[in-house]
Amino acid sequence: MNRIDQRRFAEVRPHVYQNGDSVTMQFQIGEIQSEMLVSDPNFLVLSYTRTMMAFLLFHEAPERIAMIGLGGGSMPKWCYQQLPATDITVIEISPMVISLREQFYIPADDERFRVLCGDGADYVATTEDSPEVLLVDGFDIHGQPPQLCSLEFYEDCNRALASDGVMVVNLCSPGHQQSIDKIRKAFEDRVLIVFPEDGENKVVFAVKGRRLWIEDEPIGELVKRLRADYVLIPSLTLS
Helix, strand or coil, X not given: CCHHHHHHHHCCCCEEEEECCEEEEEEECCEEEEEEECCECCCCCCHHXXXXXXXXXCCCCXXXXXXXXXXXXXXXXXXXXXXXXXXXXXXXXXXXHHCCCCCCCCCCCXXXXXXXXXXXXXXXXXXXXXXXXXXXCCCECCECCHHHCCHHHHHHHHHHCCCCCEEEEEECCCCHHHHHHHHHHHCCCCEEEEECCCCCCEEEEEECXXXXXXXXXXXXXXXXXXXXXXXXXXXXXXX
């Protein structure tokens, strides 16, 4: 997607549907980008979002989190509620998506929470924020945009992170293996791949500046630890 196409996408208004207690955001009918329960707006409905929150195994109380992709705000809302001392910056390219934040109960900007309208690739290329956690969950109507899955992008993510930072990427496209290979190269193979309990997503954890501590731990023991310490993740397959 070139820059002209990006601007056109930014002008596409997503559809919001409510079915009973469930509210979804969709760019194309039947393809859910985000889902919320009206009765519990901060609950992480989609399993891949619960899996991405396992960054807490690396940073229990991060000072700064940056997120690329707002959608319906599931992860920003959860982090805002569960991590009251954490500074949170969300970068979203589409003003149309941002305009729906009240419908999805996304908090207003304040001293520790902000939503910026911009390109996530530009953000990681220029920011000096040095977040301990960087969550990448940016998609358009065609899937993951090229500027958010290039080797240059992942190298910029590595540079942007704090010295002991972790990047967490949601992948859901036919070309996910190419993205994984680029992440491995950018992060010197300090990578863990997690398969959420349902769907076609793969969640990649990449650690900066130190050896991935879980590499020495048997997979079965790691799964037990994840289940015991982080109850939001009921089932995981790792590689």
